[in-house]
Amino acid sequence: xxxxxxxxxxxxxxxxxxxxxxxxxxxxxxxDWGEIKQAFFDVETAKKMFPTVVTTALLxxxxxxxxxxxxxxxxxxxxxxxxxxxxxxxxWIATVxxxxxxxxPALLVFVALSVAVPLAxxxxxxxxSTAGLALGIVGSAYIGETIRAGIQAVPQGQIExxxxxxxxxxxxxxTVVIPQAFRIILPPLTNELIMLIKDSSLIxxxxxxxxxxxxxxxxxxxLSRSPSLTPLLIAGLCYLIITLPLGHLSRYLERQTGGxxxxxxxxxxx
Amino acid sequence: MSEEFPPVTDxxxxxxxxxxxxxxxxxQLEVLKGIDLSVRRGDVVCIIGPSGSGKSTLLRCVNxxxxxxxxxxxxxxxxxxxxxxxxxxxxxxxxxxFQGFNLFSHLNVxxxxxxxxxxxxxxxxxxxxxxxxxxxxxxxxxxxxxxxPAQLSGxxxxxxxxxxxxxxxxxxxxxxxxxSALDPELVGxxxxxxxxxxxxxxxxxxxxxxxxxxxxxxxxVLFMDGGYVVEEGPAAQVIGDPQHERTRSFLARVLNxxxxxxxx
Numbered sequence: 001x002x003x004x005x006x007x008x009x010x011x012x013x014x015x016x017x018x019x020x021x022x023x024x025x026x027x028x029x030x031x032d033w034g035e036i037k038q039a040f041f042d043v044e045t046a047k048k049m050f051p052t053v054v055t056t057a058l059l060x061x062x063x064x065x066x067x068x069x070x071x072x073x074x075x076x077x078x079x080x081x082x083x084x085x086x087x088x089x090x091x092w093i094a095t096v097x098x099x100x101x102x103x104x105p106a107l108l109v110f111v112a113l114s115v116a117v118p119l120a121x122x123x124x125x126x127x128x129s130t131a132g133l134a135l136g137i138v139g140s141a142y143i144g145e146t147i148r149a150g151i152q153a154v155p156q157g158q159i160e161x162x163x164x165x166x167x168x169x170x171x172x173x174x175t176v177v178i179p180q181a182f183r184i185i186l187p188p189l190t191n192e193l194i195m196l197i198k199d200s201s202l203i204x205x206x207x208x209x210x211x212x213x214x215x216x217x218x219x220x221x222x223l224s225r226s227p228s229l230t231p232l233l234i235a236g237l238c239y240l241i242i243t244l245p246l247g248h249l250s251r252y253l254e255r256q257t258g259g260x261x262x263x264x265x266x267x268x269x270x
Numbered sequence: 271m272s273e274e275f276p277p278v279t280d281x282x283x284x285x286x287x288x289x290x291x292x293x294x295x296x297x298q299l300e301v302l303k304g305i306d307l308s309v310r311r312g313d314v315v316c317i318i319g320p321s322g323s324g325k326s327t328l329l330r331c332v333n334x335x336x337x338x339x340x341x342x343x344x345x346x347x348x349x350x351x352x353x354x355x356x357x358x359x360x361x362x363x364x365x366x367x368f369q370g371f372n373l374f375s376h377l378n379v380x381x382x383x384x385x386x387x388x389x390x391x392x393x394x395x396x397x398x399x400x401x402x403x404x405x406x407x408x409x410x411x412x413x414x415x416x417x418x419p420a421q422l423s424g425x426x427x428x429x430x431x432x433x434x435x436x437x438x439x440x441x442x443x444x445x446x447x448x449x450s451a452l453d454p455e456l457v458g459x460x461x462x463x464x465x466x467x468x469x470x471x472x473x474x475x476x477x478x479x480x481x482x483x484x485x486x487x488x489x490x491v492l493f494m495d496g497g498y499v500v501e502e503g504p505a506a507q508v509i510g511d512p513q514h515e516r517t518r519s520f521l522a523r524v525l526n527x528x529x530x531x532x533x534x
Contacts, residue, residue, distance in 0.1 A: 159512060160335055161372035161431075164439060165386035166362035177377050 042228040049222055050235050056211065057218035058238050064214060065197045065242075067128055068135025072196060074141050075136055077178075079144030080151060095143065101141035106199050110134045110252035114206040127212045139196045146188050150181035168178045194243045215239060286311045286442050286473040287332060292341035294327055301327045305341070307440075314474045316505070319494035320520055322485035324478045328494070329446050332475060333364040346441055360507035362390055365435030369447040371427040373419035379406070379430050380415045383437045391438065398437075405433040408532065409463045425456030429463055436467075445476040450495070481524060485509045493517045 001227055003011065082094035101109070113134045125133070154177050162172040182189070203218035208217055219235030287309040294302040294322055301324045309315050317325045330336040334350050334357055348360050373382050383402035387393045387426060393401070398455045406412050408431040419427055430450055435443060445464065449457040460484050468474060468487045477486060484491050484505055491508040491515075493501040501517045512518045 007446070126388070155372075157368060157370050157372040158374060161366075161374065162370065162386075163358075164333055164335060164361055164366035166357050166358045166360075166390040167386060171389060175389060176374055176376075180374075183376060 009155055038227075039229050040233050042226070042230040045222070045226045045228050045230040046222055046234055048226075049218070049231060052213075052233055053215070053218060053238060057213050057215045057235070058241070061197065061200055061207045061210055061214040061238070061244065062253065063128065064131035064135065064200045064203060065193075067132025068196050068200065069193055071132055071136025072139030072192075075140030076143030076147050078148035079140055081173075083144065083150060085150045098141045098144055101138050102145075107136070107202050109138050109203065110202045110205060113137075127203070127206075127208065131200060131214075133197055134203070135200060137193060137201065142192050142195070143189065146185050146192060147181060150185035151177055153184050154180045185218060186250055186254050197242055197246075198239065272422075284311060285309065286346060287475065288342075289328075289332070290342045290345040292328070292343065293332060293339045294324075294331060294336055295339045301497055302331070302338075305499060307492070308500070309473060309475060311441075311491045312471045313474055314468045314472075314476065314487055314490060315490045316488035317475065317477045317492045318481070318484060318508075318520075318524075319492075319493060319500075323494040324497045325492075325494045326446055329444050329477050332442075333361050334492035335366075340501070349458055352359055358390070362386075362438050363441050365393070365427070365432075365438060367432050367435055367442040367443065367445045367448045370451050371419070371424070371431045371451070373427055373431055373434070375419050378415070379411070379417050379419070379422075382419070382430060383434045386434075387437055392418070401439075402419070402433070405436045408436065408466075409433045410459070413492060416491050423456060424452045425459045428452065432460075432463055432467075442473045442475070445474065445481065447477050449478070449480060463504045480526065481509055482523070493520065495520070 079094045079098060082090040083098075085091055110130075112131050113125070117123065158176050158180060159172055162176045163169075167175060169219065200214060203214060204217035206221065208214075212223065215235040215238050219231045222231035285308050286416065287307065289307040291303055292302055292307075293300065294307040303324075305324075305328055307315075307328075317328065319325050327336055330467065331338050332345065334343070338351060341351065345360065346363055348355055350357060350360055354419070373379075375383070377385060380399065380402055384395070384398035386400060387398035388395060391398075406415060409431055409432055411426060411433065414422060414426060419430070422430065432443075432448075438511065449460050449466070452460065457480070461480060464476070464483070465473070465487055476488070478482070486505075488505040490502060491505045492499050493508055493512070493514070495516050501512060501514045507513075508517065509521060512521055
């Protein structure tokens with residue numbers, strides 16, 4: 001009755017398929033499909049959400065995230081350069097900033113920026129600025145570390161080649177190091193953008209006017225007037241509409257910039 | 271920081287490179303222990319020696335990629351070791367070719383050749399491109415203008431790197447083991463380009479293990495070991511009839527690698 005290792009592996013794999021089929025059948029028979037349909041796929045509720053969910057909520061989510069990512073990239077690049085600076089205090093400041101904002105919940109930053117900071121400094125922020133700043137401040141802590149790692153991953157020989165051609169330190173950074181660093185960090189940077197888009201939902205804790213609703217806020221707002229969870233599902237699907245293509249875009253760009261087939265070797269002429 | 275380039279005097283000094291009392295230490299490790307070297311304009315000097323002898327460090331000191339610990343380095347009449355000298359400007363006239371090619375991997379061949387011309391020498395895009403194409407032709411790579419470095423063979427990458435250095439119109443070229451990372455069948459192309467450069471009268475400092483090349487092309491050969499220049503002289507003499515025991519045993523090992531030398 002001794003089975004060989006390979007036969008045992010095959011038998012084990014078949015057992016797993018069988019288990020999966022049993023589980024699926026069990027769910028299919030036991031679940032109350034009418035109830036589920038009512039709870040998650042209520043067409044009437046879904047219809048009521050259109051077109052606002054796209055024209056206002058989806059759009060606002062994209063706008064807040066775009067502001068946030070722009071600020072996050074700028075601040076992140078600055079933090080990365082500070083962390084690599086030969087001047088020690090710059091490194092300390094960047095380290096404290098990164099450790100702090102990576103360590104506190106993003107929600108606190110949103111509340112602080114929308115309530116405490118305007119109160120303390122007598123400012124009145126636009127909602128775009130609040131969302132963008134909060135997302136940017138939190139995002140830059142992660143993005144900064146990623147950019148630093150990318151810059152350090154650029155081969156030393158590339159820098160030496162640039163310097164030997166007479167490029168200054170700064171010129172080398174701008175012309176050679178940063179473009180190559182961004183190519184290296186494109187995949188993790190896309191991850192950070194996706195996280196940032198999801199974090200934009202935190203703005204929903206701040207008082208928003210109807211025109212300022214983003215997906216999560218609209219979802220929860222509709223939910224409170226609806227017998228079903230459909231609004232949350234719609235909001236969730238809308239997030240996927242943004243985030244799924246980003247992953248594909250990142251892989252595409254990676255192939256374009258990092259792959260070996262950028263221009264065909266046959267193409268001559270200038 | 272001044273943006274001027276070093277004055278190009280009509281009567282360029284007879285010595286392209288003049289090194290006196292050069293020492294370089296990495297922490298406690300002294301790699302160069304006092305080097306004196308003069309290279310006349312148009313000379314080809316090959317530097318040979320076992321690994322760890324300091325020959326690459328010496329070469330990298332000539333354009334200050336390595337900061338010397340002590341000593342004086344004068345290239346084209348400009349003292350690079352003077353802290354007031356604009357080293358970036360001085361480097362534009364010193365071409366360097368690396369063992370690992372180091373073409374900018376995110377730029378195609380043409381942009382590799384033009385980027386420093388435009389940004390550092392402030393040449394117009396048209397001038398830069400003209401110079402680039404001329405130099406690509408010199409190294410036999412005209413058909414690869416639009417290729418990315420990753421699409422080229424090692425030999426092609428190295429020739430493109432030579433063309434990139436030449437596009438800055440340098441008066442001295444430094445070669446740091448330019449063929450050591452190449453497949454054997456690609457070495458010849460690169461050496462051919464270097465030979466042609468030497469024939470055109472370029473001043474060249476070449477760190478190399480290609481004894482045949484050194485023997486045929488070099489005006490002078492330096493044998494380095496342990497941070498010193500042990501022996502120097504005409505190629506035929508240093509390689510063909512070495513005077514020092516260390517030179518002899520090194521050459522015996524390099525020229526006849528399957529035969530075990532007497533020491534180590």
